[in-house]
Amino acid sequence: MDLNERKLRILQAIISDFIYSAEPVGSRTLSKKYDMGISPATIRNEMSDLEEMGFLTHPHTSAGRVPSDKAYRLYVDNLMKKYEVTEEEKKLIAEKLTSNVIEMEKTIQHAASLLSELTKLTAFAMTPKPETDRIRYIRLMPVDDATVILMIVADSGKVSNTALKISVPYNEEGLEIIAKTMTYNYKGKSITEALKLDIIKSFESDLEAMSRLAQNIMPNFLRTLESMLDVNLYMDGLTNIFSFPEYNDIDKAKVFLQMMDKKDYFRDILINRDNGVIITIGDENSDEVIKDCSLVTATYHVDGKLVGKIGVIGPKRMKYDEVTSIIEYITENLSNTFKLPGGSE
Amino acid sequence: MDLNERKLRILQAIISDFIYSAEPVGSRTLSKKYDMGISPATIRNEMSDLEEMGFLTHPHTSAGRVPSDKAYRLYVDNLMKKYEVTEEEKKLIAEKLTSNVIEMEKTIQHAASLLSELTKLTAFAMTPKPETDRIRYIRLMPVDDATVILMIVADSGKVSNTALKISVPYNEEGLEIIAKTMTYNYKGKSITEALKLDIIKSFESDLEAMSRLAQNIMPNFLRTLESMLDVNLYMDGLTNIFSFPEYNDIDKAKVFLQMMDKKDYFRDILINRDNGVIITIGDENSDEVIKDCSLVTATYHVDGKLVGKIGVIGPKRMKYDEVTSIIEYITENLSNTFKLPGGSE
DNA sequence: TGTTAGCACTCTCTGTGGGTGAGTGCTAAC
């Protein structure tokens, strides 16, 4: 059977209407509302064909038609018109994302909040996977007799610090020597490489006091490095799903929210997605629990290299045109904000 | 009318049963299950008295009795037995809270997660209000030609850093002089005091280059100080409310979750609560939206001074004995972990 | 006088069955 122009027009109308109303679309409504110049009966015949071709389904015999995953895919790939981000939206995005950038993490959090506000969906943002981030330098600074602050600065601009409890006496020079030695050994190494390195020997030849101080510091240094590898996931607009009639069912809402609550689980889903703007619709999602959702994700860059993700999750009948344009625009802004050292945590 | 011993026993049984079952308690069930040695009819008479005294209510004529807020209050103040935190629970708390303390914020987050896990309620934890925290020192460290890291260390051990974009040429000595001058001026001042101070003049007398560098740095310094005043609120176990039959109603669940989603609103509720272990039951809560919840909060200390809050929110029929004991135990552990400089962000 | 058995009454909850309306699918005519 042929997917001719009239069938496409009908399909498009059904998808638009269903995205808007969440109600199965009937032939009569269609012919009245969209003024297609053909009678309901003709539309019914076409609908029946479209159903046979797998683009429409039927919740039950006497209900209207509902687009299938295949239909949404066709819509996203071919039918959908490009949505232009409005000036108002652009202004809001610029305001929240570029000014006042004090911490990278805060900015990423704001991006999620903004995205959920603009799309009225549940949004999330993931900090970059810093595996390839390289160590720039390490500092040790005394606070008091028993406390030292360890600071690690990476190429991306990420800074991590930890207050260490030190059980041996020390002085500022000793700290400086250790920090310099560490910087010398770790500079230019990625965090994952650094974790494999064993430099504790470097200190053994020196004075014993120094060696003991270093032994006090190193385990904490490694733990701090490890924590730098953590990927944080922020969510916003969780309760937005309540505005969709498909989640008026308590069990559906419960399953959705419990899934989003398991951040580790959801993080894994995100990590395994490809880069760029990716849309997965319903059954296209490999994870059982989100098989009646659509997921739209995109990637932003930090320092031109590290890759973070941002996106939305919601019912399959989302406004794909708006959502993708807005996400694209936000990721561009984020990438610009995080371009090369500066403007980061 | 007198609240005699038998009435108390009946009331206690009703409260226990209702906390467990969430079903209105009838006279027959009570006499069978709790073996009180009196007949249902007698119990009915007593129940009727208890209702008149305001301790019980009636959802409708032919339903059993439900404890009123006044009954819960009596239970919490007088009837409830002290719950002993089990060895297992203690072990879990010790594991999650004392070991591996790299960042204060992470530990506080863990505390919330732990609390929700142990109580099966929605838990939250608020970082301390750092108004009285005092600045210990300020450092400026070069990253590259256009980036400098600003680091502020406070007495509590809290460390805040920001990467600044610098638009004028500079050298390490210049940074050090400015950092020393800033430390000299700000050391010992609380953050709120520091925000009111205007030290930009201190740099005017010096070389012009220095003055321009300082003018590059100061606005960002103030913004970083401001961000140090932020109080973070972490939540965990939001979806636990789905396990309570009283939230099987989609609208109830929605209202609850939307309320918790408005973090600023909820943060304000917490900030206004007194210190120590505080239980507020139903109508005792001044905020309309949580009038059918109970809120249990407690305070922990950082550096022996700063005060953070942690607690749970849930239906009025919560296991107050368990909840209060566990919260108390966790706050003790937190306060110990955060005792004086060390073990913090 | 306090306690208990008995009984009528109340109210929720569940299941059932008819009516309504939106929509389909088929057939026959245009």
Next chain:
DNA sequence: GTTAGCACTCACCCACAGAGAGTGCTAACA
């Protein structure tokens, strides 16, 4: 190929009856 007509289907709403849990009152009992 398109359309009008019509029988048929199915979800949804509503009313109604019966069951079950529980109360409140009364009268009898220790």
